[in-house]
Amino acid sequence: MHVAPGYRLPPLNTVRVPEGVSDAEVRRYLLEGRGIEILGGFGPLAGRVFRIGIMGAGSTRENVLLLLEGLQAALAQQGFRASGDGAAAAAAAYELR
Numbered sequence: 001m002h003v004a005p006g007y008r009l010p011p012l013n014t015v016r017v018p019e020g021v022s023d024a025e026v027r028r029y030l031l032e033g034r035g036i037e038i039l040g041g042f043g044p045l046a047g048r049v050f051r052i053g054i055m056g057a058g059s060t061r062e063n064v065l066l067l068l069e070g071l072q073a074a075l076a077q078q079g080f081r082a083s084g085d086g087a088a089a090a091a092a093a094y095e096l097r
Contacts, residue, residue: 001047011055014041016048023047023080029074036070061094 002014041049068087
């Protein structure tokens with residue numbers, strides 16, 4: 001996450017783009033391949049962050065998991081290897097509720 005915990009807005013997540021990953025390619029993959037739209041940063045954050053809105057219909061469990069699965073696939077396509085499975089972790093967190 002780009003923003004410190006005390007300053008984050010739950011409906012808008014600003015996530016750092018991993019080193020060596022093209023934010024435009026990730027966003028293109030999600031939009032064209034999965035029908036999911038996220039935004040990139042602007043100004044000094046252009047190319048450095050993803051802006052991901054999780055609100056309204058996008059905030060359902062199903063849509064959050066679809067986003068995480070798609071984001072993980074988009075990053076993997078560029079050679080990024082996550083330290084864990086974000087979608088599985090989110091699914092487990094939903095089960096705790």
